[in-house]
Amino acid sequence: METWETPNWEQLAPGGWWRVVHHPAVYAMIRPIEPLLPNNSGYNYSNMVKLCAESGRDCFTISQIHIVGEVLAMTAESSWDEEESCYWLRLRDEGNFGQQWLRQDGESLGLGVFLEASCFYPETPPALPPGIPGHDVREAHRKALSEVRCVRSAFNQLRDGEATGEAWREVPRLSIADAMLGQCAESRPAEAQRVVGGPAIAHLLREGYVAVHDALNEDLASEFVVQMAKLDNGWNLHAAPQATPGQRGDRLLWIDENIAVGRYGSEAVAKAIGLLKGLASELNPDLTAHHWSKNAAGDAAHAVLTVSPKAQLACYPGDGARYICHQDNRFRPSHGTRLNSRELTAILYGNPADWDAHRDGGALKLYPQTEDFESPPLPDHPSVCFSPKAGTLVIFFSSLWHEVLPAYRPRRALTMWILRPEEEESWMPTVF
Ligand SMILES: O=C(O)CCC(=O)C(=O)O
Numbered sequence: 269m270e271t272w273e274t275p276n277w278e279q280l281a282p283g284g285w286w287r288v289v290h291h292p293a294v295y296a297m298i299r300p301i302e303p304l305l306p307n308n309s310g311y312n313y314s315n316m317v318k319l320c321a322e323s324g325r326d327c328f329t330i331s332q333i334h335i336v337g338e339v340l341a342m343t344a345e346s347s348w349d350e351e352e353s354c355y356w357l358r359l360r361d362e363g364n365f366g367q368q369w370l371r372q373d374g375e376s377l378g379l380g381v382f383l384e385a386s387c388f389y390p391e392t393p394p395a396l397p398p399g400i401p402g403h404d405v406r407e408a409h410r411k412a413l414s415e416v417r418c419v420r421s422a423f424n425q426l427r428d429g430e431a432t433g434e435a436w437r438e439v440p441r442l443s444i445a446d447a448m449l450g451q452c453a454e455s456r457p458a459e460a461q462r463v464v465g466g467p468a469i470a471h472l473l474r475e476g477y478v479a480v481h482d483a484l485n486e487d488l489a490s491e492f493v494v495q496m497a498k499l500d501n502g503w504n505l506h507a508a509p510q511a512t513p514g515q516r517g518d519r520l521l522w523i524d525e526n527i528a529v530g531r532y533g534s535e536a537v538a539k540a541i542g543l544l545k546g547l548a549s550e551l552n553p554d555l556t557a558h559h560w561s562k563n564a565a566g567d568a569a570h571a572v573l574t575v576s577p578k579a580q581l582a583c584y585p586g587d588g589a590r591y592i593c594h595q596d597n598r599f600r601p602s603h604g605t606r607l608n609s610r611e612l613t614a615i616l617y618g619n620p621a622d623w624d625a626h627r628d629g630g631a632l633k634l635y636p637q638t639e640d641f642e643s644p645p646l647p648d649h650p651s652v653c654f655s656p657k658a659g660t661l662v663i664f665f666s667s668l669w670h671e672v673l674p675a676y677r678p679r680r681a682l683t684m685w686i687l688r689p690e691e692e693e694s695w696m697p698t699v700f
């Protein structure tokens with residue numbers, strides 16, 4: 269069994285979903301990005317930066333912090349960067365907003381160790397030859413790892429409020445298999461088939477969207493409304509990272525079935541997430557055939573829909589908050605690729621049955637056949653609107669322009685992006 273302490277440097281780890289098994293996993297990237305320290309994680313980002321600085325490692329740049337339990341997606345792909353003389357590993361974060369690139373050299377540790385932690389290595393890293401990483405790189409990894417240990421123990425003390433002076437705790441051995449979660453969507457065929465089987469899929473492929481109004485049965489739908497509100501009212505949601513007043517006014521929580529039940533006791537939310545996840549496998553055969561017919565010469569046969577491990581629970585607080593017209597993904601003709609791997613956006617609404625879109629606002633306004641528009645369609649462009657009532661499921665191609673109209677009553681929704689990872693833009697070392 270391979271452990272993070274004795275990774276096999278010659279071998280890239282298998283692609284798939286990985287869980288961060290130690291905290292904090294800190295890694296640095298060549299261009300620092302906005303730190304994404306999950307709310308209520310118990311860590312204070314500025315304290316961590318201070319700790320790094322105090323540890324005498326001036327060149328430490330924390331760009332991203334991940335904590336235990338968080339899930340990341342790692343592709344099996346690496347890319348040689350001529351200019352930087354290094355390899356990059358491609359990964360995605362839990363919400364799959366976009367991709368990130370992890371530098372694989374003495375500066376940012378490679379896979380396996382990445383699951384533990386990685387950081388900037390204070391010396392100039394040895395250049396990697398194209399091909400198998402050599403001895404120097406392993407040595408750099410070894411040194412950097414020992415540094416990580418010191419930093420981590422300080423972090424642990426900080427978190428636990430301990431001032432014991434104990435510099436170092438034994439790190440348990442971890443198996444890479446422990447952290448690997450699996451590659452494909454979990455399948456819940458029966459429910460998903462009931463909801464989107466037959467005519468619904470046909471409508472989705474023909475029109476680019478479909479709405480199913482009884483995706484949850486009546487009892488489940490009303491329980492879903494109650495639990496979504498309870499979760500939201502418990503201050504578990506936080507402003508979206510890209511929140512901009514007047515443009516995007518929702519607050520969010522990324523949540524999976526285990527968190528829904530284990531942390532919040534929300535069975536109905538867990539069931540809803542399960543249903544959304546099951547859609548990927550249900551839609552897969554028809555979507556694959558659809559891409560085949562559009563692109564006879566292409567690789568569409570490899571299309572494998574998958575889902576992110578977590579769904580996005582969003583609430584627009586009801587003060588007129590909205591989400592201006594946008595696309596969740598976009599084809600970039602100049603690159604010949606898509607911006608991210610989102611193929612379909614699937615949303616289950618969790619608002620009371622008496623929601624009145626004229627009075628309460630908050631409709632989802634979707635503009636069919638706009639995937640190739642470079643800028644938002646005009647408001648009077650042909651569109652369809654959906655009232656965000658309990659149990660309504662809307663699925664649409666993520667590249668269609670859409671918006672959330674101002675909501676005058678708290679408006680809650682659970683969104684799952686259904687992904688086609690092979691469609692993602694293949695090389696872009698910047699992030700998000
Ligand atoms: O909640 C909705 O109806 C759509 C939200 C949305 O467009 C998004 O989160 O990207």
Ligand SMILES: [Fe+2]
Pocket residue numbers: 594595596613670
């Ligand atoms: Fe969207």
